[in-house]
Amino acid sequence: MTEEQPAGTQGNTQARQRLLESALRLFTIKGYATTTVREIVAAAGVSKPVLYYYFGSKEGIYLELMQEPLGRFEAMLLEMFRETGGARGRIITLLDRIFQLVLTEVGVTRLMYAMYYGPPQGAPYFDFEAYHEKIVENVRFLVEQGIADGEFQSGNPDDMAWALVGAFNVAMEEQLCDRPPRLDRQGLLRILDLIMAGFEPQRNKETERC
Amino acid sequence: MTEEQPAGTQGNTQARQRLLESALRLFTIKGYATTTVREIVAAAGVSKPVLYYYFGSKEGIYLELMQEPLGRFEAMLLEMFRETGGARGRIITLLDRIFQLVLTEVGVTRLMYAMYYGPPQGAPYFDFEAYHEKIVENVRFLVEQGIADGEFQSGNPDDMAWALVGAFNVAMEEQLCDRPPRLDRQGLLRILDLIMAGFEPQRNKETERC
Numbered sequence: 001m002t003e004e005q006p007a008g009t010q011g012n013t014q015a016r017q018r019l020l021e022s023a024l025r026l027f028t029i030k031g032y033a034t035t036t037v038r039e040i041v042a043a044a045g046v047s048k049p050v051l052y053y054y055f056g057s058k059e060g061i062y063l064e065l066m067q068e069p070l071g072r073f074e075a076m077l078l079e080m081f082r083e084t085g086g087a088r089g090r091i092i093t094l095l096d097r098i099f100q101l102v103l104t105e106v107g108v109t110r111l112m113y114a115m116y117y118g119p120p121q122g123a124p125y126f127d128f129e130a131y132h133e134k135i136v137e138n139v140r141f142l143v144e145q146g147i148a149d150g151e152f153q154s155g156n157p158d159d160m161a162w163a164l165v166g167a168f169n170v171a172m173e174e175q176l177c178d179r180p181p182r183l184d185r186q187g188l189l190r191i192l193d194l195i196m197a198g199f200e201p202q203r204n205k206e207t208e209r210c
Numbered sequence: 211m212t213e214e215q216p217a218g219t220q221g222n223t224q225a226r227q228r229l230l231e232s233a234l235r236l237f238t239i240k241g242y243a244t245t246t247v248r249e250i251v252a253a254a255g256v257s258k259p260v261l262y263y264y265f266g267s268k269e270g271i272y273l274e275l276m277q278e279p280l281g282r283f284e285a286m287l288l289e290m291f292r293e294t295g296g297a298r299g300r301i302i303t304l305l306d307r308i309f310q311l312v313l314t315e316v317g318v319t320r321l322m323y324a325m326y327y328g329p330p331q332g333a334p335y336f337d338f339e340a341y342h343e344k345i346v347e348n349v350r351f352l353v354e355q356g357i358a359d360g361e362f363q364s365g366n367p368d369d370m371a372w373a374l375v376g377a378f379n380v381a382m383e384e385q386l387c388d389r390p391p392r393l394d395r396q397g398l399l400r401i402l403d404l405i406m407a408g409f410e411p412q413r414n415k416e417t418e419r420c
Binding site for chain 2: 028029030031033034110113114116117118119120121129155156158159160162163165166167168169170171173176177179183187190191194195196197198199
């Protein structure tokens with residue numbers, strides 16, 4: 001396909017990147033519905049064929065914005081899956097890495113929230129829930145492992161997963177505000193620790209000093 | 211001001227209610243920016259002067275939608291403030307009551323999320339954060355009381371409050387989805403219990419049987 005690249009953009013992946021950034025900014029500020037291809041290419045300083053070459057359409061550039069972090073997210077989950085160690089440490093690592101991905105993609109995450117909660121605006125379907133469900137599933141899986149290994153006391157793994165995902169969500173949403181976030185990465189890690197301290201089996205105080 | 215009520219609406223607070231419901235539905239589906247006064251009054255089956263009489267403008271009906279639950283929310287917080295009892299019970303009651311308010315106002319809450327996370331759309335300023343900050347503040351106040359009373363072990367009251375508010379948030383956000391929520395009121399109460407179990411002082415197993 002590189003033969004069909006429009007004149008003046010040979011090997012110019014910077015143009016592609018500028019288009020993504022311009023689209024993200026315009027969709028966020030103006031909304032998806034009222035943003036035009038003309039505005040996106042003008043903001044990126046390229047011609048319309050460059051956008052069509054890389055993304056096909058406005059729908060295409062929108063879907064690329066939404067899907068690109070999903071690939072990295074899923075690769076990270078796969079990698080986490082191969083790790084060994086205690087449930088507590090793996091839960092911390094998992095949610096910490098996803099949080100760091102959010103920090104590098106604050107703009108895209110904010111647009112996801114706008115599209116998920118906002119009016120449909122004629123945007124093509126994107127399964128936003130996939131992200132959230134995968135987080136919940138993976139955390140629950142690790143909680144179940146922790147219970148099976150006796151690292152956590154027995155309990156409802158769904159509830160335990162929700163408690164942890166709730167802390168993650170609130171920390172993520174703090175990053176999406178216009179004002180400075182009141183929770184940072186260290187804060188999230190402290191809160192996850194605090195919640196999991198409650199999951200630990202009651203310390204078996206052997207009456208060794210009697 | 212009742213003398214200035216437009217003809218045909220004397221004492222007809224149903225028209226006011228229909229206008230609010232129509233505006234909420236249109237702002238949610240179409241977005242605030244593209245919804246017109248003409249569409250709102252047509253959906254409500256009233257004439258423009260009726261909307262102007264009750265709300266003054268599109269901005270006015272929007273602000274009324276956003277502010278009306280805030281009054282009930284603040285009244286509830288004041289009432290909670292007068293209650294006595296342990297921190298644990300008061301935290302459960304507080305978040306349970308706010309959750310029930312959300313359940314009765316799912317549509318308004320969804321519009322709040324759309325306006326908060328979505329593009330500005332030219333809507334008048336509304337301090338959405340006020341709701342969230344008041345929840346965080348009140349929960350932290352009760353956590354501090356619990357620590358002072360020895361009901362909770364000492365710890366960072368901010369982190370403890372965030373853990374609880376995170377669970378509340380995730381349960382609230384589950385109600386705003388298009389699919390059936392995976393968490394209900396009982397689920398939220400179980401998760402709050404689970405988190406607070408971790409706040410309790412380590413049981414002081416007196417070596418009474420030695």
